[in-house]
Amino acid sequence: MRLQRVSIFWKCKLKPFYHTPTPRFISQDNTQPKISAASDLNHLEVCPTWPADEEPELRANVLRDMRIIPNFITEQEETTLLAELEPVLKRMRYEFDHWDNFCGGVIAGLCLLSSAVMRLEHPEKKHLAVDALLERRCLYIMRGVARYNMSHSVCGTSDSVWRGATVPRRRRVAVILRQRPLTQHTQ
Secondary structure, eight states: OOOOOOOGGGGOSOOOOTTSSSOBOOOTTOOOOBOOSSOOGGGEEEOTTSOTTSSHHHHHHHHHHEEEETTOSOHHHHHHHHHHHHHHHHHSOOOOOOOGGGSOSEEEEEEESSOEEEEEEOSSOTTSEEEEEEOTTOEEEEEHHHHHTSEEEEOOGGGOEETTEEOOOOOOEEEEEEOOOOHHHHO
């Protein structure tokens, strides 16, 4: 396996947001509208296979630690970011491997071009699951219980359903940001 590091983001205007109490984004006119620090729970749904009385603390913690910020960037910012990414993506091969075990406690993803449904499920008890609607241009943040106690994957075409409606699968680019591993996780 060959891991390529892409350094095109060194000038990126999106700064680390998980250290600040309220995440922000910077638009072209340098205004910084506030985005709620709480997750948009309208984009998270506990699957009906998870009984309300089974593992209620786990359920509450997953909903707390999986955050989705809709419309994190504008359509113009998405276009600008894709213009910078496309030349690099054309030179890279698709990476099928998953590297979440080699990073720290926060994983964030910026969804570009298309929406998707992500499923978080307990590794041993698959019926304990939460679906997350990752709309185009949203930012999702996994930490804590959502990061370490649940597996996650983007649903395939047949399972890409949100509240009864099919979420069409089109080309999707996900810009994934991973926190550096803490010392205790690298030993």
